[in-house]
Amino acid sequence: MSPSPRQPRPVDNHFWTTYADWRSGTGDGTRAVGGGRPGLVIGAPDGLTAHRDPHTGRTGTYEYAVWTSPLYRTGVPATEIVASWNADTPPGTWLAVELCALYTDGSRSPWYVMGRWAAADTDIRRSSVDGQSDGRSSVSTDTLAVADPASGIRLTGHRLRVTLHRLPGSGHTPTLWRLGAMASDVPDRFTVPASAPRRTGELRVPCLSQEIHVGQYPEYDNGGEAWCSPTSTTMVLEYWGRGPAPQELAWVDPSYADPQVCHAARHTYDHQYKGCGNWPFNAAYAASYPDMNAVVTRLGSLEDLAVLIRAGIPVTTSQSFRKEELSGAGYGTSGHLLTVVGFTDAGDVIANDPAAPTNEAVRRVYRRREFENVWLRTKRYDARGNVASGTGGICYLYWPLDATPAQRKALAAVGVR
Numbered sequence: 001m002s003p004s005p006r007q008p009r010p011v012d013n014h015f016w017t018t019y020a021d022w023r024s025g026t027g028d029g030t031r032a033v034g035g036g037r038p039g040l041v042i043g044a045p046d047g048l049t050a051h052r053d054p055h056t057g058r059t060g061t062y063e064y065a066v067w068t069s070p071l072y073r074t075g076v077p078a079t080e081i082v083a084s085w086n087a088d089t090p091p092g093t094w095l096a097v098e099l100c101a102l103y104t105d106g107s108r109s110p111w112y113v114m115g116r117w118a119a120a121d122t123d124i125r126r127s128s129v130d131g132q133s134d135g136r137s138s139v140s141t142d143t144l145a146v147a148d149p150a151s152g153i154r155l156t157g158h159r160l161r162v163t164l165h166r167l168p169g170s171g172h173t174p175t176l177w178r179l180g181a182m183a184s185d186v187p188d189r190f191t192v193p194a195s196a197p198r199r200t201g202e203l204r205v206p207c208l209s210q211e212i213h214v215g216q217y218p219e220y221d222n223g224g225e226a227w228c229s230p231t232s233t234t235m236v237l238e239y240w241g242r243g244p245a246p247q248e249l250a251w252v253d254p255s256y257a258d259p260q261v262c263h264a265a266r267h268t269y270d271h272q273y274k275g276c277g278n279w280p281f282n283a284a285y286a287a288s289y290p291d292m293n294a295v296v297t298r299l300g301s302l303e304d305l306a307v308l309i310r311a312g313i314p315v316t317t318s319q320s321f322r323k324e325e326l327s328g329a330g331y332g333t334s335g336h337l338l339t340v341v342g343f344t345d346a347g348d349v350i351a352n353d354p355a356a357p358t359n360e361a362v363r364r365v366y367r368r369r370e371f372e373n374v375w376l377r378t379k380r381y382d383a384r385g386n387v388a389s390g391t392g393g394i395c396y397l398y399w400p401l402d403a404t405p406a407q408r409k410a411l412a413a414v415g416v417r
Helices: 019-024 224-239 257-266 278-284 302-310 369-375 407-414
Strands: 011-016 027-028 029-033 039-042 046-054 059-067 072-078 080-088 093-103 110-117 135-139 143-145 154-166 173-183 293-296 315-321 332-343 349-352 362-366 379-381 388-389 395-401
Touching: 011 019, 011 293, 019 029, 019 278, 027 039, 029 059, 029 110, 039 154, 046 395, 072 173, 080 093, 080 154, 080 278, 080 293, 093 173, 093 362, 110 135, 110 278, 143 293, 154 173, 173 293, 173 332, 224 257, 224 278, 224 315, 224 332, 224 395, 257 278, 278 395, 302 315, 302 332, 302 407, 315 369, 349 369, 395 407
Parallel strands: none
Antiparallel strands: 011 173, 027 059, 029 039, 039 173, 046 059, 059 154, 072 154, 080 143, 080 173, 093 110, 093 154, 135 143, 293 395, 315 332, 315 395, 332 349, 349 362, 379 388
């Protein structure tokens, strides 16, 4: 059976990462730094600002600096945009990421807050912002979306703005290494075309269960089924040899197994969404470890997955399905993260699925055609027979700075650089 023809990719990724990129934007108090990993830092602060954290009630005064990207015109007139950023935030520092979209008619959206973020949770509570809309588009936690795609309105470009904050006189600064967004216009579909299997093998990604954490840390959404995203993120970080040091885990109850999963849940928790499933927050957490890159994107097929697996890059995917739609899962879900680690010789999907009762039960094999559909579709029927949304191939990609040439080629093949 010959491979199905590649379809035009309805996804456009664009990220600012180089010294020239940081110099190309407009900086008010920021400074570009070069070296092995170019970034953006606070130079001479642009001023002082007061920030009241709605989740603690505390008001702090911070020095700040602002960087605004050039306008990027997407190759895909989009219905959705998801931002990603990779940064270091020492104690006393944090950042806010905003996005302004360009509409088909040339008008622009307001500046939407896509996240207020710090790696730790002592200075601010990381959070998304609810209630942002101009009637034509709105932000739902981590995703900017056109309100009515049938209207023909599309997002044809965007600018990103980041505000770096630090305590006055501290001398510390956040360092921003990567800032960008994934714009997409995935066609509405209940089913997707079948793809032909190719040999890929299987990656040795550690197996971790979210279910052994049921009832742990109610303040971070109570473990169990709520922790699929940080558990998947932890598995991939451990594959790349990254994770918290023992002293960073001292806060975790010593009776809990796999404390690194508890740590990831705490440090991906969105205090507005009240959960650990914020996509950019998981990526930012992964990239807070030394020399890691992380983005949120969409892939178009299982062949895209296979390209990455063959290069040694596991992929964390998001999907939703009824129990009977994914044989062997044993559950249904309105949204769940797992990590694809390979394919069988027959082309079925090998996944580290954290929705397992033990670590030993995490490795699963799912039928290729079933997995392909529940991951890539944008529409589905829920358990009540109502039409609900699908995730349209969204995923996390995490990889190290010292990626091999083959890994860089694979990432470029799926539109990520």
